[in-house]
Amino acid sequence: MTTLPARPAAPTYDTPESDNYLTHDKGFLSWILTLDHKRIGVMYTASVLLSFLVGGIFALLVRTELLTPGRTFIDADTYNHFFTLHGAVMVFLVIIPSIPAALGNFVLPVMLGAKDVAFPRLNLFSYHLWIAGAVCTVVSLVMGSFDTGWTFYTPYSTTTTAGGVIPVIVGVFILGFSSIFTGMNFIVTIHKLRPPGMTWFRMPLFLWALYSTALIQVLATPVLAITLALVAVERIANIGIFNPAMGGDPVLYQHFFWFYSHPAVYIMIVPAMGIISEIIAVHSHRQIFGYRFIAFSSVAIAIFSFLVWGHHMFTSGQSSLMNTLFSAISFSVAIPSAVKVFNWICTLYKGSISLNTPMLYGLAFLILFTIGGLTGLHLATLNTDVHLHDTYFVVAHFHYVMMGSALIAMVGGLHHWWPKMTGRMYNEKLGMIACTLVFIGFNVTFFTQFMLGSHGMPRRYYDYQPEFQIYHVISTIGSYIMAGGFLLTAMYLVQSLVGGKRAPANPWGGATLEWECASPPPYYNFHEAPKVGDPYDFSNLHWDERGEGYVTVKPPAAKA
Amino acid sequence: MMSMLTMLTLAQAADGPTPPTFWMPIGASAHASNVDSMMWWINLIMWAFLVLNTVLTVYFVWKYRHKVGTKFRTDGPDHNGPLELAWTVGPLLICIVLFIFGFKGYLDVRTPPKESYDINVTAYKWGWQFKYPNGAQSDDLVIPAGKPVRLVMRANDVLHSCYIPAFRVKQDLVPGRYTYLWFQSDFPTGMDQPTDGHHLFCTEYCGTGHSNMNRRVYVLPQEQFDAWTTKQANWLDEIPEEELYWKAGPKLYARCVQCHSLDGTKGIGPSWKGIWARVSGGEGSNGAFAGGSTYSGLIGAGKQYATAEDYIRASIYNPGEHLVQGYGNVMPTFKGQINDKGIDALIGMMKKLDEFDPKTGAWLKTPPAAAPTASAN
Numbered sequence: 063m064t065t066l067p068a069r070p071a072a073p074t075y076d077t078p079e080s081d082n083y084l085t086h087d088k089g090f091l092s093w094i095l096t097l098d099h100k101r102i103g104v105m106y107t108a109s110v111l112l113s114f115l116v117g118g119i120f121a122l123l124v125r126t127e128l129l130t131p132g133r134t135f136i137d138a139d140t141y142n143h144f145f146t147l148h149g150a151v152m153v154f155l156v157i158i159p160s161i162p163a164a165l166g167n168f169v170l171p172v173m174l175g176a177k178d179v180a181f182p183r184l185n186l187f188s189y190h191l192w193i194a195g196a197v198c199t200v201v202s203l204v205m206g207s208f209d210t211g212w213t214f215y216t217p218y219s220t221t222t223t224a225g226g227v228i229p230v231i232v233g234v235f236i237l238g239f240s241s242i243f244t245g246m247n248f249i250v251t252i253h254k255l256r257p258p259g260m261t262w263f264r265m266p267l268f269l270w271a272l273y274s275t276a277l278i279q280v281l282a283t284p285v286l287a288i289t290l291a292l293v294a295v296e297r298i299a300n301i302g303i304f305n306p307a308m309g310g311d312p313v314l315y316q317h318f319f320w321f322y323s324h325p326a327v328y329i330m331i332v333p334a335m336g337i338i339s340e341i342i343a344v345h346s347h348r349q350i351f352g353y354r355f356i357a358f359s360s361v362a363i364a365i366f367s368f369l370v371w372g373h374h375m376f377t378s379g380q381s382s383l384m385n386t387l388f389s390a391i392s393f394s395v396a397i398p399s400a401v402k403v404f405n406w407i408c409t410l411y412k413g414s415i416s417l418n419t420p421m422l423y424g425l426a427f428l429i430l431f432t433i434g435g436l437t438g439l440h441l442a443t444l445n446t447d448v449h450l451h452d453t454y455f456v457v458a459h460f461h462y463v464m465m466g467s468a469l470i471a472m473v474g475g476l477h478h479w480w481p482k483m484t485g486r487m488y489n490e491k492l493g494m495i496a497c498t499l500v501f502i503g504f505n506v507t508f509f510t511q512f513m514l515g516s517h518g519m520p521r522r523y524y525d526y527q528p529e530f531q532i533y534h535v536i537s538t539i540g541s542y543i544m545a546g547g548f549l550l551t552a553m554y555l556v557q558s559l560v561g562g563k564r565a566p567a568n569p570w571g572g573a574t575l576e577w578e579c580a581s582p583p584p585y586y587n588f589h590e591a592p593k594v595g596d597p598y599d600f601s602n603l604h605w606d607e608r609g610e611g612y613v614t615v616k617p618p619a620a621k622a
Numbered sequence: 623m624m625s626m627l628t629m630l631t632l633a634q635a636a637d638g639p640t641p642p643t644f645w646m647p648i649g650a651s652a653h654a655s656n657v658d659s660m661m662w663w664i665n666l667i668m669w670a671f672l673v674l675n676t677v678l679t680v681y682f683v684w685k686y687r688h689k690v691g692t693k694f695r696t697d698g699p700d701h702n703g704p705l706e707l708a709w710t711v712g713p714l715l716i717c718i719v720l721f722i723f724g725f726k727g728y729l730d731v732r733t734p735p736k737e738s739y740d741i742n743v744t745a746y747k748w749g750w751q752f753k754y755p756n757g758a759q760s761d762d763l764v765i766p767a768g769k770p771v772r773l774v775m776r777a778n779d780v781l782h783s784c785y786i787p788a789f790r791v792k793q794d795l796v797p798g799r800y801t802y803l804w805f806q807s808d809f810p811t812g813m814d815q816p817t818d819g820h821h822l823f824c825t826e827y828c829g830t831g832h833s834n835m836n837r838r839v840y841v842l843p844q845e846q847f848d849a850w851t852t853k854q855a856n857w858l859d860e861i862p863e864e865e866l867y868w869k870a871g872p873k874l875y876a877r878c879v880q881c882h883s884l885d886g887t888k889g890i891g892p893s894w895k896g897i898w899a900r901v902s903g904g905e906g907s908n909g910a911f912a913g914g915s916t917y918s919g920l921i922g923a924g925k926q927y928a929t930a931e932d933y934i935r936a937s938i939y940n941p942g943e944h945l946v947q948g949y950g951n952v953m954p955t956f957k958g959q960i961n962d963k964g965i966d967a968l969i970g971m972m973k974k975l976d977e978f979d980p981k982t983g984a985w986l987k988t989p990p991a992a993a994p995t996a997s998a999n
Binding site: 138139142209211215217218221222306307311312313346347348349350351352353354355377378379382385386389390393394396397400401403404405407408409410411412413414415416417425428429432433436437439440442443444445446447448449451452453513516517518520521522523524525526527571598600601603605607 | 642667671675683688692695702705710717727780781792799801824825826827
């Protein structure tokens with residue numbers, strides 16, 4: 063790179079590149095038809111965040127209705143539509159694409175030192191499919207929406223009079239293909255486009271996580287597509303597959319559905335774990351603890367994820383033998399999850415920890431995921447699950463994992479790579495305040511729901527017994543605090559685009575390849591192929607005051 | 623701390639239901655104490671790891687905070703074999719123990735004792751019907767204290783789920799198959815005050831009225847329970863004869879509606895439409911039975927059934943004897959479930975079918991002016 067002494071003479075980051083990926087082409091079409099993975103990643107990010115706003119508004123409406131038993135401001139049918147829309151939007155439009163398609167698309171090729179993903183056109187196509195899926199969801203809203211729950215359980219979903227069931231099923235079907243294509247693209251990219259010198263075990267852990275995720279996406283999503291197609295066939299053509307009135311079996315539907323939707327939980331959480339590995343290592347500025355254990359635990363989780371779907375069906379009428387087997391296998395997921403958490407905590411030990419916004423999100427993840435993971439024990443244990451099944455305990459558990467872990471990691475990753483994506487720094491102080499608000503609001507909202515559930519409050523309830531009201535009120539207040547935190551986040555992030563300080567190439571002191579190209583990266587990512595080193599070797603990074611960022615200074619004797 | 627309290631209260635639980643705690647609601651079944659102690663142990667594990675992880679995280683972040691501009695530490699270990707082994711094997715052992723105890727408790731929940739008292743349960747959008755062996759029916763569940771009770775359950779339309787938090791039991795009701803649930807509660811609740819009894823919830827989403835399928839579960843001492851079921855089974859006796867066919871008829875017909883339509887639709891059994899004409903020598907009386915005989919060949923003075931009423935009663939009490947051509951022998955006997963007065967009500971309804979809604983079986987006329995005067999008599 064630059065000169066050997068501690069102070070490089072003229073840091074390149076002081077003069078922002080006039081030709082970066084944001085300025086390379088201009089106009090609407092240059093975005094919507096771009097083959098550049100970075101632009102596709104940015105468009106995904108914007109779309110996902112917009113959907114998050116929509117899903118969040120539905121959540122707030124649901125929470126507000128639950129302030130009092132009986133009617134607060136909407137009727138039961140509207141409530142049923144709202145909680146269904148909240149779930150469906152958050153799962154299919156937000157969390158599943160959030161990390162792989164949005165952040166992954168931007169970061170993966172840069173981390174590999176590559177120009178783009180293996181199939182750029184397929185990549186654009188999968189974004190267009192996402193748009194098509196989102197449009198179907200909007201069409202469904204216009205045609206009468208749907209009140210089936212995001213799980214589409216039969217025979218309710220094939221007999222309900224809500225008019226928007228078919229459009230949304232078509233939408234989810236299309237979104238599934240968007241997800242499959244992204245997964246295929248990532249698998250091929252990681253196999254084929256790793257630069258010379260980057261062996262599997264010199265890959266950043268985020269790539270291991272994306273790779274495991276991509277495997278699940280490709281293998282599990284087709285099952286969801288087929289299942290939902292069968293639901294549509296039953297609804298349209300009255301062919302009895304799941305409806306017992308026509309000779310079908312509703313429990314079969316649940317098997318099909320969870321065969322996808324349980325692995326889907328890991329499509330959400332495994333890439334989140336990858337982000338946390340990056341955040342914890344980079345902001346602790348030290349070799350990650352137990353690299354191989356973290357890498358292999360991602361793969362282990364991906365494999366186990368296919369074998370545990372039956373734990374969603376402990377009270378469904380599935381045989382006791384099956385329940386026993388699924389309970390035993392479900393516990394196995396706890397082991398690699400625990401291994402990861404302990405390795406992350408040990409990475410903090412004797413590190414050089416910079417406590418900034420992305421790191422704060424990383425630490426929030428550690429605590430929220432610990433709670434989310436450990437309450438999984440209550441639900442994998444058969445006799446406690448019988449009591450807790452389909453209560454708010456389950457609602458709280460999966461919100462700790464899907465929101466407290468997956469989405470918090472997504473927001474942490476957004477802050478981590480925001481300077482790289484936009485070339486701007488955000489207001490660090492506001493970032494920390496917003497993260498704290500989200501963390502407090504989240505726990506107030508959802509820890510209360512553990513207690514609601516263990517006291518017997520069933521989920522998906524419009525009306526409830528008066529003794530549950532105090533918990534519901536606390537939970538709703540928590541959701542408002544959380545909303546405040548996210549609103550603040552939106553404000554300072556938008557503000558940073560206009561008035562934020564210019565970002566240096568390496569604001570945090572990261573050692574993976576994306577920190578070696580400028581912020582924002584040039585159109586082709588790297589002017590010359592970067593040299594691959596240990597992704598977690600921080601010993602050559604030095605703080606440069608003039609650029610307010612880190613620069614790599616190769617020690618004279620370090621050539622191997 | 624609260625969990626400790628849970629543990630203490632559990633120890634005193636033998637003489638009555640366990641009172642509500644920080645985590646759990648009132649516990650009033652044999653399963654409840656099992657589930658609660660399991661919850662207590664898992665909570666303990668959860669708190670232990672949560673506190674450990676949080677304390678370590680906060681401590682490390684504070685202790686190893688980095689001052690901008692200083693050199694990074696490089697003395698942190700990057701792996702530790704024994705440690706990795708410990709936190710792989712440790713959680714594994716905990717999981718195995720949890721699995722085994724959860725499994726044992728679950729076997730108890732799923733294995734009803736042989737001598738259990740059976741109650742038939744039907745869930746529909748949006749309510750429950752509980753049927754007792756003596757023919758009594760109710761909308762709320764009433765069970766005898768100190769006796770294992772088994773619910774034999776089915777759903778009429780979509781998935782439902784029967785959840786009684788105080789007993790810590792739950793089971794889905796699936797259309798097209800029977801599922802069961804059993805429990806035993808030793809603690810009578812009474813059923814006179816609105817606060818008496820336990821909650822019963824539907825926990826499988828089923829549409830508009832999902833959250834209003836909550837009912838009460840009353841536990842009565844055996845003698846009271848017997849008295850209640852007897853009274854409940856004999857509700858017919860309190861209806862005056864002249865109001866019988868329109869008051870009791872539709873209520874009883876609710877048990878026939880799944881197989882016998884009123885509007886001529888062919889169901890599992892023949893429709894009631896025109897039935898009285900058929901059996902009393904009018905239109906359709908040459909309709910055939912399996913085996914060749916006809917209505918008019920079987921019913922009438924000097925024949926097997928002297929009157930049409932005789933034939934109807936025989937078909938309800940002994941449905942398999944003569945099968946209408948084209949229908950199988952699937953109807954259960956209602957002997958012991960519908961008494962003579964009930965038969966009278968059904969026959970009365972059959973005679974005046976045009977007064978009833980052909981879809982729902984509801985009586986179409988407003989109660990005649992005679993009704994109030996009749997009760998005034």
